[in-house]
Amino acid sequence: MGKGMVVIDVDRCKGCGLCVHVCPVGILALSPDTFNAKGYHPVIVTDMEKCTGCASCATICPDVVFTVYRKKRQPRAVPVPA
Amino acid sequence: MTVAVKIPEDMELIYEYPEAMTTTYTHYCPGCPHGIVHRLVAEVIDELGIREKCIGVAPVGCSVMIYKYLNVDFVEAAHGRAPAMATGLKRTNPDKIVFTYQGDGDIAAIGIAEALHAANRGELISTVFINNAIYGMTGGQMAPTTLPGMVTTSTPFGRDVRLAGYPVPMSELLAQVEGAVYVTRQMATDLVSIRKTKKAIKRAFMVQLAGLGYSSVEVLSSCSTNWNMGPWEALEWVKEKMIPYFPLGTFKMTDEVKALKVK
Numbered sequence A: 001m002g003k004g005m006v007v008i009d010v011d012r013c014k015g016c017g018l019c020v021h022v023c024p025v026g027i028l029a030l031s032p033d034t035f036n037a038k039g040y041h042p043v044i045v046t047d048m049e050k051c052t053g054c055a056s057c058a059t060i061c062p063d064v065v066f067t068v069y070r071k072k073r074q075p076r077a078v079p080v081p082a
Numbered sequence B: 001m002t003v004a005v006k007i008p009e010d011m012e013l014i015y016e017y018p019e020a021m022t023t024t025y026t027h028y029c030p031g032c033p034h035g036i037v038h039r040l041v042a043e044v045i046d047e048l049g050i051r052e053k054c055i056g057v058a059p060v061g062c063s064v065m066i067y068k069y070l071n072v073d074f075v076e077a078a079h080g081r082a083p084a085m086a087t088g089l090k091r092t093n094p095d096k097i098v099f100t101y102q103g104d105g106d107i108a109a110i111g112i113a114e115a116l117h118a119a120n121r122g123e124l125i126s127t128v129f130i131n132n133a134i135y136g137m138t139g140g141q142m143a144p145t146t147l148p149g150m151v152t153t154s155t156p157f158g159r160d161v162r163l164a165g166y167p168v169p170m171s172e173l174l175a176q177v178e179g180a181v182y183v184t185r186q187m188a189t190d191l192v193s194i195r196k197t198k199k200a201i202k203r204a205f206m207v208q209l210a211g212l213g214y215s216s217v218e219v220l221s222s223c224s225t226n227w228n229m230g231p232w233e234a235l236e237w238v239k240e241k242m243i244p245y246f247p248l249g250t251f252k253m254t255d256e257v258k259a260l261k262v263k
């Protein structure tokens, strides 16, 4: 699992493609060969490993399709003085 | 359809569906910024913890059914009359947060009197309105905000300013009156502008919570269906073509409003 991940509510998607334009790592695409219940080609994630959990997709999506998760920040290791 | 997904334990939630939105699917066209702005209003309501105190007033226009999508109390006003209805609601329920959500046709044509007078009286209400330069719901006719030369279904040869005048600068007009304390124009076309719009909506609601006066946020938007463009192309068009007539900015912000800490 990469730094982030998104959960997609497939049937809310209207295939507008706005998220595809703003994803900084380019892992979103519109499904070329499947339809959702509304009849649109819904968004798919091509490589979840690359997701950074930046929530850009959730920021632009007009249909609130995305739930976004990101790896918890690990507390930075403090060097132990010798 | 929601699929149960296992979330690894080392992951934390960054973005989730706002509580102030219902799960009803919206009727908006794909990529319509009405959806984005509904979500921003919902996020602001959640962050301010005022969901139980809010009363929205819905307009006539594409967002006529916003009452089905936001999980707060709502009433539906006649075309353009949302600020008048909001006035009555706020005066009789001063402890509630009352806001109108309108379109440019609703606020700048048939409802311009109600909006300007509510602002002039300094009603303690907030207005969020979408400017997509057109009457969306009725099929893309010219609105007061249509750009000069812009082709619409009722101006097939482009808006002729000698016959139909120039775009009505609603925010600039609202900023002129004494009762308005916060008037701003934002847009919802890219990540940065969407975040700024959210901050502006939050400030407008906080103005009301603090009882400072009338507040209004105009949001430049697209209408890809009636502009005959793809959703992304339409957002680019907003930046390129609308901003010269509708410059972004805050036209009125009193010192008290400036002092509000908006996170």
Ligand SMILES: Cc1ncc(C[n+]2csc(CCOP(=O)(O)OP(=O)(O)O)c2C)c(N)n1
Binding pocket: B060, B061, B062, B063, B079, B102, B103, B104, B105, B106, B107, B110, B130, B132, B134, B135, B136, B137, B138, B143
């Ligand atoms: C009294 C009255 N006059 C006219 C109409 C027809 N009408 C419905 S929506 C609309 C324009 C809405 O445009 P706008 O406010 O820009 O919202 P949009 O649909 O673009 O979001 C008009 C003229 C009406 N419903 N009621």
Ligand code: SF4
Binding pocket: A012, A013, A014, A015, A016, A017, A018, A019, A020, A042, A043, A060, A061, A062, A063, A064, A065, A066, B031
């Ligand atoms: S922005 Fe939302 S509705 Fe549009 S394609 Fe992406 S997930 Fe679907």
Ligand code: SF4
Binding pocket: B027, B028, B029, B032, B033, B034, B062, B132, B136, B137, B222, B223, B224, B225, B226
């Ligand atoms: S007609 Fe225009 S304003 Fe109305 S939902 Fe479609 S894109 Fe949005």
